Amino acid sequence: MSISQTIAILSTALAACLATTTHAQDCEPGWASELFSLPYIDGSVLSGVTFDDGTGPGFFVSGNFSQVGARPIRRLAVWDGRTWSALGRGEPEAATAMLTFDDGAGPALYYGASVGPIDGRPTNNIARWDGTSWSRLGNGLDGRVNAMAVFDDGTGPALFVAGEFLSAGGELVNRVARWDGSRWSPLGEGLSGRANALAVHDDGTGPSLYVGGRFVTAGDEIVNNIARWDGAAWDYLDIGVNDEVHALASYDDGSGPALFVGGSFSQASGTPAAGLARWDGTRWAPVGGGLDGGVATFQVVSDGDAPGLYMGGGFRAADGEIGFDFVARWTGEWHRVGAGFQNTVATLATYHGPDGPHLHAMGSFSRSGEVFLPGIAQFDGEDWAPPFTGPQATPLAMAVHDDGNGPNLYAGGEFRGAGRSAALRVAAWDGDRWRKLGSGMNQTVVALASYADGGGPALIAGGEFTQAGGLPVGYVAAWDGAQWARMGEGFSHPCRALHVSHDGALYAGGGFVQSGARTLNGIARWDGSAWAPLQTASGVGVAGSVRALETFDDGAGPALYAAGSFTGAGDVVATNIARWDGSAWSALGPTGAQGVNGEVRDMVVFDDGSGPALYVAGSFTSAGGQPVSNIARWDGAAWSALRDASGDGPDDRIVALEAFDDGLGPQLYITGRFEAIGTLPVGRLARWDGARWSEVGGGVGTDRREPGWALAKFDDGRGEDLFVAGTFGTVGDSIESAYIARWQGCAPEGCVADFDGDGELTLFDFLAFQSAFGLGDPAADLDGDGRLTLFDFLEFQTRFTLGC
Secondary structure, eight states, X not given: OOHHHHHHHHHHHHHHHHTSOEEOOOOOOEEOTTOSOOOOBSSEEEEEEEEEOSSSEEEEEEEEOSOBTTBOOOSEEEEOSSOEEEOSSSOOOOEEEEEEEEOSSOEEEEEEESOOOBTTBOOTTEEEEOSSOEEEOTTOBSSOEEEEEEEEOSSOEEEEEEESOSEETTEEOSSEEEEOSSOEEEOTTOBSSEEEEEEEEEOSSOEEEEEEEEOSEETTEEOSSEEEEOSSOEEEOTTOBSSOEEEEEEEEOSSOEEEEEEESOSEETTEXXXXXXXXXXXOEEEOTTOBSSOEEEEEEEOSSSXXXXXXXXXXXXXXXXEOOTTEEEESSSEEEOTTOOSSOEEEEEEEEETTEEEEEEEEXXXXXXXXXXXXXXXXXXXXXXXXXXXXXXXXXXXXXEESSSOEEEEEEESOSOBTTBOOOSEEEEOSSOXXXXXXXXXXXXXXXXXXEOSSOEEEEEEESOSEETTEEOSSEEEEOSSOEEEOTTOOSSOEEEEEEOXXXXXXXXXXXXXXXXXXXXXXXXXXXXXXXXXXXXXXXXEEEEEEEEEEEEOSSOEEEEEEEEEEEETTEEOSSEEEEOSSOEEOSSSTTOOSBSSOEEEEEEEEOSSOEEEEEEESOSEETTEEOSSEEEEOSSOEEOOOOSSOSSBSSOEEEEEEEESSSOEEEEEEESOOEETTEEOTTEEEEOSSOEEEOTXXXXXXXXXXXXXXXXXXXXXXXXXXXXXXXXXXXXXXXXOSEEEEEOSSSTTOTTOTTOSSEEOHHHHHHHHHHHHTXXXXXXXXXXXXXXXXXXXXXXXXXXXXX
């Protein structure tokens, strides 16, 4: 279809919309609700299952915990792919078994544990959650449930439970029972001892229910810890295994379907089988040389990046080979699963979430390799990561960079994971999820910058690390979108500031003295192959360390400003800040009062309506001899305070600055350790409009000891917003957002149809869109499919009709 045909088709439809002028709707800036959840569970997780209660699939997890993220949630929590929540009222005991089943009254979650009253209702060790309320199953059970399974014994699917109970619904059942939706019934005479596991498996003679545990007999058969129920009677599997069974799974590893059995046994029917054995319907066989510890759980993964039979437990080695560390994958041969864990895996389960199935491990572990994992972890096919949406610790630096695949927000810090990515100390956020950058860094990242030197775009990272992607780098490295690379010989000490100047040059600052044999003294320029000093006839670099770099034109042309903690630059006396014009240093302020009297942490250029100026922040009380409060304005000739009726500035250190318009006009945003500006409480985040200070959405915490660390503007396609990084778990009025939060502006969001940018929707927006479409402008790709088609016109029509 031609452009003219497309326009003709839609002109009539658009005419009605254009009959009256539409104005952009007003809105209030605010925090994005629960965008980044807190990566924290304060105890062990014992079980998990996917269940859709009518609001979408949730991952229900239970264990011995009382806090999940920023919320007090005891023993049972639900993850919806973005945030955690409690389930109804009441606090059941930790579940040892959960399962979803429709008993004829609709799908429900069945919860087995030492369950007491829930919502005031007695449940007796097993309960049913239908998405709205809890209910009991008859009169329940008189002991603990350890396993559940759905099995059709010929009379229709039913819920089978096994554990340590003797009666169900008042009837003697001996540790295993059947629930048909209205009543309990026994399986013959039951078992002589504890049952731990259930699985349905077809050995070629039809599906049967298999039970494993610590028992000698099932009914009147001697079975030795494992038995088969065919719907009418119990049967043995040869002479069974010689110790307790904890896990069962039906799986085909390429040699035919078999029942895999895991536990603490050492023999199966007299054959050596170290914790793991295979039953093919007629005989037992060991599996891959076995394990050096017991198996506690199985999970069959049939799709995704790494299908196979996964197992967790107390083992560290498979077939005598170490490094499996409590989790392994069997496909006919052994595979390590990421870096494993540092403690026992209690259970494995698959969460079928909005973005597909993901294998999860749960237990008493807290780490996988270097990645912090609070008792629950998600496997991405390569590594384990927490099922959360935020970084695991505070980002200390943020920058926007496009590696050729679109802009992302990059964050660096001390964290050892971000969202579901096992990202070590640096990660990229695309507006939806985090991803890692190779194998990351071995120590903290404190500075980031987007840079292009003719060889393609690169993200430059600086900090306290000496390795990037396993490569020795010397405190600075470049990421090209695929791998990390060295930058010359790096530095002798940490790099703490990076900046790309007006002419495209890359500068670095820090406490370093040298790069290789070159003397730098705290500041350097990248020449494409090596770090070069900023040298005058009588001096090199600064007498101290640099923490901030910025370009500013004070009327005499753009120049580089360096700030931090130093007493001079080159041969010039300059206290903590100086100006470099490309050949010489100069101080800021009158003789005897050059610079500021304390450390500078950040700088930014901002126009408050009276012209651009350089704003300088940190921990100081004087600038050019003028009294200030941790922030000051340099206009190219003189220093001034940011003073209003509240006071001169924040009451404690400022760490980061950013100029941002959230729809209320351009303002200067600041974050740090401060709690107030004069009489105005601000909670570590405030803004300056050129005349007065104001708080921002209730701030980002109240603990003076823990600062906000970084600010960055980023547009993920939904409009440019301000991202704030700091040591907090909530922002504003108790909105959960851990370590990083998004302050949403108004102007860009919702005004996609305002194509001419005049703040109103009129005929001219249609003409502007038509022109962009005709020229092939990517801005006209409103449906985001990478092509200009009829659907972009339909999207424009929809957005125009809805208004801004």
